Amino acid sequence: MAHLPDIEANGATRKGRTGFVLTQSGRKVLWAWSFLAVPILFYSWIRFYPTLSAFWISFTDWDLLRPANFVGLENYQKLFADPVFWKVFRNTFAYLIIGTPISLLLSFVIAYYLDKVTFLHSFLRALYFLPFLTTAAAMAWVWRWFYQPIPIGIINGILSNLHLPAQQFLRSPAQALPSIMVTGIWAGLGFQIIIFMAGLRAIPSTYYEAARIDGLGEWAILRKITLPLLKPTTVFLVVFSSIGFLRIFDQVYNMTSNDPGGPLNSTKPLVMMIYQTAFSSFDMGYAAAQTVVLFLILLVVSLGQLFVLRNR
Amino acid sequence: MRKRFTLASLVAGISFMALSSAQAVEIEYWQYVFETRVNAMDQLISNFEAANPDITVKQVTFPYADYQTKVIASQAGGNGPDVLQFFYGWLDKFQQGGVLQPLDEAVFPTAEIESEFFPIVSAVKRDGAYYGLPTAVRSLALFYNKKLLDEAGVAPPTTLDELVDVAMQTTKTDGGGNITSEGLTLDFAGQDHHWWREVLVRQMGGEPYDANGNVSYATDAGLQALNFYTDLQTAHNVGLVGFMDEGQAAFKAGLAAMTVDGTFRLGAFNAITDFEWGVVELPANADGVRSNYASYFANGIGSGATDEKKAAAEKFLAYISSTEAMQVWLDVVGELPARRDAALTEANLADPIYAPFLKGLEYAHTTTFVDEAGQRQTAVDMVNRVLLENQDPQASLDEAAAAEQAMIDAAKK
Numbered sequence: 001m002a003h004l005p006d007i008e009a010n011g012a013t014r015k016g017r018t019g020f021v022l023t024q025s026g027r028k029v030l031w032a033w034s035f036l037a038v039p040i041l042f043y044s045w046i047r048f049y050p051t052l053s054a055f056w057i058s059f060t061d062w063d064l065l066r067p068a069n070f071v072g073l074e075n076y077q078k079l080f081a082d083p084v085f086w087k088v089f090r091n092t093f094a095y096l097i098i099g100t101p102i103s104l105l106l107s108f109v110i111a112y113y114l115d116k117v118t119f120l121h122s123f124l125r126a127l128y129f130l131p132f133l134t135t136a137a138a139m140a141w142v143w144r145w146f147y148q149p150i151p152i153g154i155i156n157g158i159l160s161n162l163h164l165p166a167q168q169f170l171r172s173p174a175q176a177l178p179s180i181m182v183t184g185i186w187a188g189l190g191f192q193i194i195i196f197m198a199g200l201r202a203i204p205s206t207y208y209e210a211a212r213i214d215g216l217g218e219w220a221i222l223r224k225i226t227l228p229l230l231k232p233t234t235v236f237l238v239v240f241s242s243i244g245f246l247r248i249f250d251q252v253y254n255m256t257s258n259d260p261g262g263p264l265n266s267t268k269p270l271v272m273m274i275y276q277t278a279f280s281s282f283d284m285g286y287a288a289a290q291t292v293v294l295f296l297i298l299l300v301v302s303l304g305q306l307f308v309l310r311n312r
Numbered sequence: 313m314r315k316r317f318t319l320a321s322l323v324a325g326i327s328f329m330a331l332s333s334a335q336a337v338e339i340e341y342w343q344y345v346f347e348t349r350v351n352a353m354d355q356l357i358s359n360f361e362a363a364n365p366d367i368t369v370k371q372v373t374f375p376y377a378d379y380q381t382k383v384i385a386s387q388a389g390g391n392g393p394d395v396l397q398f399f400y401g402w403l404d405k406f407q408q409g410g411v412l413q414p415l416d417e418a419v420f421p422t423a424e425i426e427s428e429f430f431p432i433v434s435a436v437k438r439d440g441a442y443y444g445l446p447t448a449v450r451s452l453a454l455f456y457n458k459k460l461l462d463e464a465g466v467a468p469p470t471t472l473d474e475l476v477d478v479a480m481q482t483t484k485t486d487g488g489g490n491i492t493s494e495g496l497t498l499d500f501a502g503q504d505h506h507w508w509r510e511v512l513v514r515q516m517g518g519e520p521y522d523a524n525g526n527v528s529y530a531t532d533a534g535l536q537a538l539n540f541y542t543d544l545q546t547a548h549n550v551g552l553v554g555f556m557d558e559g560q561a562a563f564k565a566g567l568a569a570m571t572v573d574g575t576f577r578l579g580a581f582n583a584i585t586d587f588e589w590g591v592v593e594l595p596a597n598a599d600g601v602r603s604n605y606a607s608y609f610a611n612g613i614g615s616g617a618t619d620e621k622k623a624a625a626e627k628f629l630a631y632i633s634s635t636e637a638m639q640v641w642l643d644v645v646g647e648l649p650a651r652r653d654a655a656l657t658e659a660n661l662a663d664p665i666y667a668p669f670l671k672g673l674e675y676a677h678t679t680t681f682v683d684e685a686g687q688r689q690t691a692v693d694m695v696n697r698v699l700l701e702n703q704d705p706q707a708s709l710d711e712a713a714a715a716e717q718a719m720i721d722a723a724k725k
Contacts, residue, residue, distance in 0.1 A: 065387060148556070150488075165488070258558065262696065280685045
């Protein structure tokens with residue numbers, strides 16, 4: 001396009017007094033933009049504008065009811081001095097750092113072997129995918145009852161039958177977070193398996209045949225062919241799953257609704273702290289400051305992962 | 313002549329219609345969704361509209377979890393309700409935010425309110441002005457499962473020592489020492505934090521808050537009250553926090569002999585068909601000292617209501633706080649009337665279920681919350697630190713007091 005006269009590159013030619021007549025490419029661009037305008041306006045209004053205003057609100061003491069006053073960095077100072085924030089910060093990263101690798105490893109192993117199974121293949125695949133279709137709230141409640149103490153908790157019932165001591169699960173500050181994470185991992189597993197399987201199917205079988213002819217073992221094939229060629233899929237899932245764990249909310253909220261994020265804040269993720277600050281304490285300025293911090297965490301984590309997993 | 317008459321009557325008819333449409337006022341009433349409350353209000357609205365044909369009341373409801381947010385957001389948006397229901401503990405937030413307007417002294421004289429309602433009504437008074445009036449009040453009592461008490465051959469307790477004793481005799485455990493049926497439900501996030509704060513602390517000789525509204529339970533009395541509560545699980549093993557998820561669920565399922573709960577639970581427990589249950593006053597301490605926690609939802613007038621809407625809202629508020637409305641509320645919802653004369657009737661005092669709650673109202677206290685959810689959380693965490701992290705009770709009590717005081721200070725700012 002660079003060789004065209006400037007005026008044509010802009011998509012319009014001057015034609016006497018009649019005004020502008022669009023060239024064909026100009027018309028295409030105009031059509032594209034007129035279709036795009038609707039979602040762009042919509043998103044600017046419901047997404048980008050609130051996002052930007054959250055930054056502004058984080059510097060105020062707005063409580064929805066009284067006019068907002070500019071308070072500078074007060075909300076951020078309060079946040080970094082708040083022990084609950086640091087606990088919540090640790091929880092958020094625990095969900096991320098433990099949840100993401102375990103869920104990816106599990107889903108890869110299952111996808112890898114499921115790919116080799118031909119007997120009942122579709123049925124098994126559907127079975128693994130099923131939890132992903134279930135409403136998070138319903139699933140969380142079922143698990144919540146699984147974890148109950150005797151006489152209604154099924155897991156403790158089994159432990160008791162095996163003469164093992166009952167476990168506190170959701171009532172224990174140490175066990176509650178892993179207990180919730182298990183349901184989170186289980187819920188997302190189906191989706192990750194399907195994506196991994198699609199990735200595995202996309203690897204041309206000729207590579208494997210060539211490798212076998214060259215006498216490579218299964219382990220070497222996995223390491224040298226499957227995993228490197230699966231990298232785009234893995235990158236996608238790492239980012240996707242990380243964001244999912246960083247924003248975990250439904251499971252935690254529904255499994256601990258008597259004492260949200262409890263006991264003793266041991267399961268509370270940052271998203272829930274934001275929710276409570278905003279819609280239980282109505283401290284919008286403080287909640288906005290937490291949101292900005294979450295945004296920065298998500299940004300840094302996503303960029304970091306893309307950097308580590310980039311194509312060299 | 314006849315034609316002229318018809319014309320005249322037509323003109324008169326039109327002008328009458330124009331006049332009445334100018335007078336017709338529609339006001340909006342907001343409350344949260346709770347089936348019996350909505351039904352009772354529908355009934356009250358139709359009674360009110362029959363008596364005041366020029367006023368229409370539109371009832372708007374929201375799920376409880378969204379209710380406060382909805383009120384506050386509507387206030388920010390400038391289209392709030394004319395009359396709304398609010399928990400007395402939300403008043404500070406609503407008053408400071410300008411959601412509510414003070415009641416007009418000429419329409420609702422303070423002296424009259426204070427002589428006719430139970431004294432806890434003063435919890436919605438700020439700077440000498442009332443911001444609402446309750447239809448019904450709630451108090452706590454001890455519910456007991458007659459079947460389980462009979463099986464153990466014990467009578468409902470009247471003192472704290474008897475409470476522990478009865479709870480121990482009605483608790484059932486399996487071979488592994490796990491509780492299979494509780495003696496007393498332990499659910500601090502439910503009503504137990506009120507029981508602890510306003511009842512146990514006082515019974516141990518303390519005061520939960522001083523005259524200025526500051527925390528004053530971090531004393532020996534507070535410690536004794538905390539120990540009494542946590543001992544129920546750790547020393548006496550009569551209950552387990554989290555058993556059946558919630559105390560009321562355990563009681564409803566017939567897996568708890570006793571539970572501390574409020575009048576608002578009557579509706580749910582009335583559905584129990586597997587066993588008979590009864591109610592007694594909350595146990596007294598060894599010296600016979602009793603206390604109770606009373607709370608209520610009040611109805612107030614939204615700050616947006618002016619002129620004829622305000623007049624209509626006042627009429628409506630007066631009606632839904634009348635003795636007649638309270639009787640409807642008692643029959644439909646099961647909550648106790650907020651006026652003495654409506655509550656303390658012979659029929660109510662002779663009722664084995666209502667009587668313990670009504671007696672409780674006589675010596676009940678209300679907590680002035682600045683952040684109801686936040687303050688409950690500090691109390692829940694206090695017990696959890698002792699039960700789950702084996703923290704020293706005194707340290708946990710001090711931590712809770714400091715955290716709650718910080719909330720109170722922040723609200724005063």
